[in-house]
Amino acid sequence: MRYLPLTDAERRQMLQMIGAPSVEALFRDVPEEARLSGPLDLPKAMGELEVERALAAMAAKNTPAGSVPFFCGAGAYRHHVPAAVDHLIQRGEFLTSYTPYQPEVSQGTLQALFEFQTQVALITGMEVANASMYDGATATAEAVMMANRLTRRGKAILSGGLHPHYREITATHGRFVGFETVLAPAAPEGGEDLMGLVDANTSCVVVQNPDFFGHVRDYGALAEACHRAGALLVVAVTEPVSLGIITPPGEMGADIVAAEGQGIGVGLNFGGPYVGLFATREKFVRQMPGRVAGETVDADGRRGWVLTLSTREQHIRREKATSNICTNSGLCALAFTIHMALLGEAGFTRLAELNHARAVQLADRLATVPGATVLNETFFNEFTVRLAKPAAPIVERLAKKRVLAGVPVSRFYPKAKDLLLVAATETTTEDDIEIFATKLTEALR
Amino acid sequence: MSEWSQAVSGFRASGAAAETISGNRGLQIEENLLFEKDYGGRSGVDLPEPPKVRERIGAVRRKGRIGLPGVSEPQVVRHFTRLSQKNYSIDTGLYPLGSCTMKHNPRLNEKLARLPGFADIHPLQPVSTVQGALELIDRLAWWLKALTGMPAVAMSPAAGAHGELCGIMTIRAAIEARGERRQKILVPDSAHGTNPATAAACGYAVEAIPADPRGRVDLAALEAKLAPDVAAIMLTNPNTCGLFEPDILRIAEAVHRVGAFFYCDGANFNAIVGRVRPADLGIDAMHINLHKTFSTPHGGGGPGAGPVVLSEALAPFAPVPWVVHGKKGFELVEKDKKSLGRLKGFHGQMGMFVRALAYIMSHGADGLWQVSGDAVLNANYLLARLRGELTPAFEGPCMHEVLFDDRFLKDTGVQTLDFAKALIDEGYHPMTMYFPLVVHGALLVEPTETESKDSLDRFADVVLALARRAKAGDAEHFKGAPRLTPRRRLDETAAARKPVLRWRPEGSEKAEAAE
Numbered sequence: 005m006r007y008l009p010l011t012d013a014e015r016r017q018m019l020q021m022i023g024a025p026s027v028e029a030l031f032r033d034v035p036e037e038a039r040l041s042g043p044l045d046l047p048k049a050m051g052e053l054e055v056e057r058a059l060a061a062m063a064a065k066n067t068p069a070g071s072v073p074f075f076c077g078a079g080a081y082r083h084h085v086p087a088a089v090d091h092l093i094q095r096g097e098f099l100t101s102y103t104p105y106q107p108e109v110s111q112g113t114l115q116a117l118f119e120f121q122t123q124v125a126l127i128t129g130m131e132v133a134n135a136s137m138y139d140g141a142t143a144t145a146e147a148v149m150m151a152n153r154l155t156r157r158g159k160a161i162l163s164g165g166l167h168p169h170y171r172e173i174t175a176t177h178g179r180f181v182g183f184e185t186v187l188a189p190a191a192p193e194g195g196e197d198l199m200g201l202v203d204a205n206t207s208c209v210v211v212q213n214p215d216f217f218g219h220v221r222d223y224g225a226l227a228e229a230c231h232r233a234g235a236l237l238v239v240a241v242t243e244p245v246s247l248g249i250i251t252p253p254g255e256m257g258a259d260i261v262a263a264e265g266q267g268i269g270v271g272l273n274f275g276g277p278y279v280g281l282f283a284t285r286e287k288f289v290r291q292m293p294g295r296v297a298g299e300t301v302d303a304d305g306r307r308g309w310v311l312t313l314s315t316r317e318q319h320i321r322r323e324k325a326t327s328n329i330c331t332n333s334g335l336c337a338l339a340f341t342i343h344m345a346l347l348g349e350a351g352f353t354r355l356a357e358l359n360h361a362r363a364v365q366l367a368d369r370l371a372t373v374p375g376a377t378v379l380n381e382t383f384f385n386e387f388t389v390r391l392a393k394p395a396a397p398i399v400e401r402l403a404k405k406r407v408l409a410g411v412p413v414s415r416f417y418p419k420a421k422d423l424l425l426v427a428a429t430e431t432t433t434e435d436d437i438e439i440f441a442t443k444l445t446e447a448l449r
Numbered sequence: 450m451s452e453w454s455q456a457v458s459g460f461r462a463s464g465a466a467a468e469t470i471s472g473n474r475g476l477q478i479e480e481n482l483l484f485e486k487d488y489g490g491r492s493g494v495d496l497p498e499p500p501k502v503r504e505r506i507g508a509v510r511r512k513g514r515i516g517l518p519g520v521s522e523p524q525v526v527r528h529f530t531r532l533s534q535k536n537y538s539i540d541t542g543l544y545p546l547g548s549c550t551m552k553h554n555p556r557l558n559e560k561l562a563r564l565p566g567f568a569d570i571h572p573l574q575p576v577s578t579v580q581g582a583l584e585l586i587d588r589l590a591w592w593l594k595a596l597t598g599m600p601a602v603a604m605s606p607a608a609g610a611h612g613e614l615c616g617i618m619t620i621r622a623a624i625e626a627r628g629e630r631r632q633k634i635l636v637p638d639s640a641h642g643t644n645p646a647t648a649a650a651c652g653y654a655v656e657a658i659p660a661d662p663r664g665r666v667d668l669a670a671l672e673a674k675l676a677p678d679v680a681a682i683m684l685t686n687p688n689t690c691g692l693f694e695p696d697i698l699r700i701a702e703a704v705h706r707v708g709a710f711f712y713c714d715g716a717n718f719n720a721i722v723g724r725v726r727p728a729d730l731g732i733d734a735m736h737i738n739l740h741k742t743f744s745t746p747h748g749g750g751g752p753g754a755g756p757v758v759l760s761e762a763l764a765p766f767a768p769v770p771w772v773v774h775g776k777k778g779f780e781l782v783e784k785d786k787k788s789l790g791r792l793k794g795f796h797g798q799m800g801m802f803v804r805a806l807a808y809i810m811s812h813g814a815d816g817l818w819q820v821s822g823d824a825v826l827n828a829n830y831l832l833a834r835l836r837g838e839l840t841p842a843f844e845g846p847c848m849h850e851v852l853f854d855d856r857f858l859k860d861t862g863v864q865t866l867d868f869a870k871a872l873i874d875e876g877y878h879p880m881t882m883y884f885p886l887v888v889h890g891a892l893l894v895e896p897t898e899t900e901s902k903d904s905l906d907r908f909a910d911v912v913l914a915l916a917r918r919a920k921a922g923d924a925e926h927f928k929g930a931p932r933l934t935p936r937r938r939l940d941e942t943a944a945a946r947k948p949v950l951r952w953r954p955e956g957s958e959k960a961e962a963a964e
Contacts, residue, residue, distance in 0.1 A: 005552055005816045008825050009901035012649055018830045018902060022846070027822040031724065032692035032847045038729040042818070046595055049813035052557050057953030059807060062588075063566025065581030076571040079794065086494055090563070093748075097603040100554050101696035106879055107941075108870070108934040109537035113749035116532055119483050125915075126516045126599040132950045135750070141794030147859040169794045175766070176790035180618045180651045191452065220507045251509040264794070274582050275572030275795025276607065277752030295750065300944035306562055308936035312944040318610070319884075320647035323655045328646035331608040331740065333582060337750030342529055345483050346493035348519035356498040364502040403575045404785035411573045413782075430496065 006047055015368065017401025069070040069272060069408065073367070073436035077386040078216070078411040079140070079167050079242045080275060081267040083355075086433055088343045089269050090220055093335055103295070103331070107310045108302075113334065114309035115244025120341040127344075127352075128261040129248040129254025130283035133312075136337040137280025137329065144170040144178040144210065144240050146327055147262040147294045148301035151208035151236045152183050153291050153326070159184040159205045160238075161198055164191040168416035174210070184208075190417055192388055193379055194219045197200025199229045208236040208260075213253065214246055217385035217413075218380050220427070227257025236260060244268050244281065244340075245429075248356025249371040260284045269343030270336050279336035290316060293327030355430060359385040362428040362437075369441045370426070375448035379423075386427035388413070391448065393422040398447050407443050477935050484952040486518050493522040512740070515591040516954070532719045534772055535935045536749070537878045543900055543908050547850040547881035548641070548689055552740035555811065558745070558804035567803050572795035573774040576781055583779035584801065587772045589806045593737060593756055597810075598728030601764035602858030603757045604771065605797035609692045609716055612755025613647040613683070613738025615768055615792055619734060619759060620681050620710045622766035631680035631709070636664055639690055639885040644714060645694035656808025660887045663669045664690040664843040664852070666700060685714040686730070687721070689885040690843060691828065691850035691893065701731025710734065710763070718742045719824050720849035734761040739798070742806035754801035757796070763926070768792040810913045812909060823898035824849040827905060831896055833910035838916035842888040855890025857916060862924035868915065870938065873931040 010018075015027070024030055031039060050058075069082045073405045076082070093099065097112060104110030104117070116133045124133035137143040148160045159179070162171050162185055171187055178185040184205075188196050194217070198209050209230050214220045227237045239253035241263035253261045263281035270278055284292055290313065296311035318325040347355060363385040375392030391398060395412035402409040413423035428437070472479045475682060485532040504510075504534070510619050535632075537544070544551035572578055590602045603619070606612040617634070623629055634648035639657045645655045656674060661667040668683065682704050687693045694700065704711045713727055713735035719742045739745045740753035747753075750898045759767055765787045773780050781796065812820060825848055832841060832851040841847075868877035881893040896905060919927060931937060 007555060007811070007820055007899055008819055008823055009899065009904075011824070012900040015823075015826060018826055021827075022833045023828045023845065027826050027879055030825050031693070031721075032846065033695045033697050033848075034721070034725055035695065035730075038725055040724055040726070041531075041721060043814040044595065044818075046592075046814035047810070049503060049592060050458035050810050050812070053811045055807050056559060056561065058810065059561045059803065060564060060566075062581035062585045063561075063564040065584065066566040066570050068565035069571055070565060070569050074571075076573055078573050082569075082571065086522070087502040088493070088522055092526065092533070094559060095530065096539045097536040098529075098610075099559075099746045100539035100551075101749045102534045102544065102546055102549055102551060102747050102878075103537075106537075106869075106873070107939045108873055108931050108936055109878055109909055110535075110749075111935050112532035112535035114750075115480070115482070116529070116536070118951070122482075122484060123517065125951050136612060138752070139794045142607065142611075142792075159617055167794075169791060170867070173793065175619070175794060179790070194938045197568075202632050207537040211597070212806065213905060220509055222507070222509050247511075247687070247806075248515075249511050250506055251511050255496055268912070272571050274570045274579065274799035276798040277754075278794070278795070278801050279752075287628060290949065293492070296948075296950055297946040299949040300940045302939050303937040304937060308939045308940050310939045310944045311871045312941065312948055312950075315945070318642040319641070321646070323495040323611055323645035323649035324765065325642070325649075328610045328614060328643050328650050329608075330610045330641075330643050331738075331751040331753040333752045333905040335746065335752030336752055338749065345520060345525045345528070347517070348492045348494075349488070349515055349517040349521055351492035351494040352515065352517060354496045354499070355494070358496055360506060361499040361502045361559040362502065364505055365500060366500075382505055384506060400575055400577065403578050408571070408574055408578065409597060447751075 026321060034296060045138065072406045072408055073439045074408045075410040075426045075428065075440060076408055078425050079169065081243050081427060081429055081433055082272055082273055083245065083267055083429050085271055085343060086163040088346060088347050089339050092342050092366060093339050097100045098335065098338055104311060104415050106306065113306060114297050115343055116338050117307050118299065120337045121297060123341060123344045127252060128263065128283040129252030130261055131286040132289055133281065133294045133398065134292055135285040136333045137282050137294055138333055139278040139280045140240060140242055141173045143262035143280030143282045145174045146236045147211060147260040148174050148208060149177065149181060150291050150295045151238060152294060154288055155207040155236060156233065157205050158230045159186065159207060160190060161186045161209045163198060163211040164188040164196055165217060165219065166210055167216050168239055170240055174346035189201045190215045192420065192423055198226065201235050202235055206233065206235045206236045208421055209240040212242065214384045215427060218383040220250060220384055221383040223256045240261060243385065245356050245359055248352045249360060250384060265340045269339035269375055272359055277333060277336055279333040286442060291326060292328050296334060358430045362432045363387065366426065366428040366437050369437050373445050374447065376444060386425060387431055389424045389426055391422050391424055393448055394421040401447050404444050405443050407440055409440060409444065457681045480528060482952050483528060484518050486520050486524065489519050491521050491526050493520055493627055494646050502592040528778035533596040542876060543896065543904050544878045545880045545894045545896055546878065548716055548893040550895060550897060552744055552897035553899035554744055555808060558807040561807050562800045562803040567799065575782040580778050583772045583781065585747060586802055587779060588803050593758060596722060597735065597758045598726030599758035599761040600761050600765060603759060603767040605768055605793040605796055607737065607793055608751060609736055610643040610740040612924060613643055613714065615652060615679065616682040616712050616734040616736060617647055617651045618789050619763050619766045620712065623763050624680055632678045632848050633672055634680055635682040637684060639688055639887045640683060640685060641689065641714060641716060648683060654956060664692050665694050667697060668694065668696050671700065672703050675703055676709055679707060679709045681710040681712050683712045683714060685694055687717045687848040689851045690887065691847040692843060696729050701943060715866045716741060717849065719841040720821055722821050723814060724821045734763055739801050739805040744808045745804040746800045748886045752798060752801060754798035770796050796887060820898050830905055831894055835912055838913050838958055850893055851893035852888065853892040854888040858919055861919040863919040863927045865892055866928065867927035868919065871915055871927045874933045877908060877911065
């Protein structure tokens with residue numbers, strides 16, 4: 005077996021040194037009746053070539069986004085990731101290292117996390133950020149639990165414009181952790197009275213920008229109203245690229261930002277692994293979940309980095325921890341950091357402008373398709389289209405014609421049969437848009 | 450002043466690093482923060498001019514500069530390459546972190562996870578266009594069920610602690626479905642911190658079970674605590690002392706007798722994979738850290754994946770989504786009445802699934818039998834090599850990791866932390882320290898099966914020599930370690946007292962200190 009260095013001769017030598025007759029003898033504490041007498045009757049070891057052949061055959065049954073005109077979004081966005089990103093994250097010193105608990109041998113990871121935290125704070129307009137969560141959805145649930153701790157209240161109002169998965173996950177946590185979640189009805193055309201749902205036990209209102217249906221919102225007034233009611237405003241962001249041109253949640257008055265970082269550096273990966281971004285105000289930092297890197301000095305007085313504020317965390321605090329999270333999304337956070345470093349201020353802004361421009365072109369073209377109506381006044385790189393026929397079968401039909409036409413809203417809200425979410429990014433070409441519009445016209449005819 | 454900061458100030462005067470003009474030391478190159486590079490308006494990405502369109506983002510156009518530095522690709526590549534060189538890694542050397550299973554990460558798995566058919570597919574594409582992805586998830590699930598003997602598996606949890614959350618929520622859902630409410634979860638003293646944190650996060654009171662003098666669960670103490678208000682026990686097996694619980698079948702029976710469930714923390718599955726099926730031990734639920742046993746890279750702290758295998762009684766309550774065989778091929782179930790709901794966006798850690806399946810298929814049943822055998826053999830070999838100078842915490846053979854306490858450092862003036870830091874100068878990552886909490890000054894060593902005998906011998910020689918050096922009275926050597934790293938001991942107390950968690954431009958006003 006190519007990954008196992010011991011030879012049989014060495015195994016015998018080692019057993020002799022140990023003073024055991026066999027490897028099996030070392031398993032003596034396992035009850036006899038629970039011990040297998042030999043390998044299970046399952047497939048045997050395979051060489052690289054055979055494994056590659058088997059998995060490549062599975063991969064070949066999928067339609068990669070890059071092989072067709074592609075318009076899916078709804079919380080996961082296809083962007084071009086510069087080659088340097090994947091090269092750098094595959095350096096063994098990043099890829100095969102552990103959580104940086106031993107700072108003297110982990111300064112590389114720690115400094116990168118400190119840079120990640122700074123980037124996240126800057127683009128969200130917040131004061132501080134942690135070293136990542138699993139994804140945007142779980143980060144949102146954690147944000148609500150943090151708001152509950154900060155306000156000592158137990159009810160979260162979840163906007164109808166919040167991604168349905170984020171809503172479901174927060175509600176699951178609510179049921180088991182013991183807090184109430186109020187789900188405002190989904191509002192594809194926008195407009196909802198969230199403050200009407202706020203009461204004296206409300207810890208936070210959770211909204212999304214741009215929202216699930218693509219609308220871009222100014223939450224400044226909502227933030228003020230929340231604060232007057234003693235509640236916090238949590239803003240979720242599912243497309244980090246939008247922050248290149250849209251006023252960040254921090255400037256609108258958000259108290260906690262929970263975002264999906266996948267759009268920068270990570271890739272689609274069929275939904276995971278992704279990277280949750282989590283940012284807040286400095287005064288709330290001791291209630292923040294997750295790891296965080298901080299600056300300090302070493303024994304010679306030189307600047308260095310450590311994981312800090314660990315008295316919030318499970319390995320120190322155990323049942324009193326702010327969260328049970330341990331392993332987070334380190335390498336995806338690194339990919340995010342590198343991609344963001346490559347983009348820089350100018351590149352990040354331009355990328356956002358390019359995404360928006362492509363989406364405007366797409367919206368303008370789809371508006372000319374008979375039987376398709378764009379619902380959005382405002383949007384960033386994704387919007388909702390009402391179709392004259394049910395969206396899911398149309399998407400299936402277009403998939404057969406090698407166009408991935410977007411995400412039917414009925415996948416989340418079965419009754420919203422006629423709504424289709426479509427996204428465009430910098431990877432979308434004018435040809436893609438034309439092919440989509442043409443095929444959609446045929447399908448709606 | 451803490452013990453730690455005394456240790457630091459004690460040697461600050463004594464050993465400054467060799468001075469160079471640049472501050473660099475040979476291959477160790479100093480590297481400032483990205484944000485300290487000049488802005489310059491550069492970008493490492495060339496993007497086309499956006500087409501002229503009528504903007505439709507509304508009245509929320511971002512104003513003013515974000516504050517991101519602008520650098521070219523060569524600068525970025527050099528920056529992160531230099532950072533990488535300040536890290537220890539499995540690729541660099543033996544990584545003896547107990548309970549973390551730092552084994553070799555095969556590069557085939559990286560290659561396969563990057564096939565466009567896996568890496569470049571969207572989670573919400575029509576199911577008809579991702580049949581291969583669903584097949585892969587189904588195939589990995591099949592292996593995980595076969596290796597554990599369990600009938601079901603929830604694939605979506607993102608890491609071990611997330612798997613625990615999934616398992617305990619599933620247990621609570623099953624108990625509630627019986628019309629019962631139970632208040633307590635029993636957790637041994639030696640458990641990972643995530644166990645009590647998870648139980649508390651699911652609304653349970655945590656009650657500790659003491660260890661007996663052999664480092665195992667005290668069966669009598671456990672039985673005394675088992676009552677109808679106990680929902681579950683959370684037990685790591687092999688436990689964090691590196692020992693198998695010999696009474697496991699009796700523990701399972703006692704737990705089931707009061708109607709409670711047996712949750713197993715599968716962090717140490719590497720010790721028994723392919724040789725012992727958790728189902729045969731009476732376990733009801735167990736998470737599997739794919740980033741431990743099945744070698745998906747730790748990545749400096751994730752991403753991981755923590756699928757949870759479930760018994761027949763728990764399976765109906767598993768979180769959505771799951772893959773089923775339908776009429777038109779594989780289908781995804783995303784809503785279900787009995788299910789506890791959703792725990793993770795989309796369908797779980799697909800990228801990790803590809804790597805784990807490639808790992809499992811590479812080994813096969815015969816290779817996995819050898820994996821656990823060699824993992825246990827390597828740990829026992831280190832125990833045999835080191836026991837002359839170090840003090841094993843418990844008698845008898847260990848499983849895949851070996852636990853020492855700090856009796857061998859008694860009266861040397863050297864603490865466990867100092868001993869571990871001295872290993873760094875010798876080119877090794879320290880072992881896990883001060884965990885588990887059940888022995889004094891714990892040193893937990895897990896070599897894994899991917900270390901050669903030669904590698905183990907060199908490590909043992911260094912550890913033995915260090916132990917002798919400590920006993921010879923050279924405490925100063927240990928207190929000052931490490932000396933050869935990019936940074937020496939870091940002041941963690943100061944970092945926590947006045948947290949600086951991000952870069953700010955010089956002279957900018959800092960926000961008020963944390964409450």
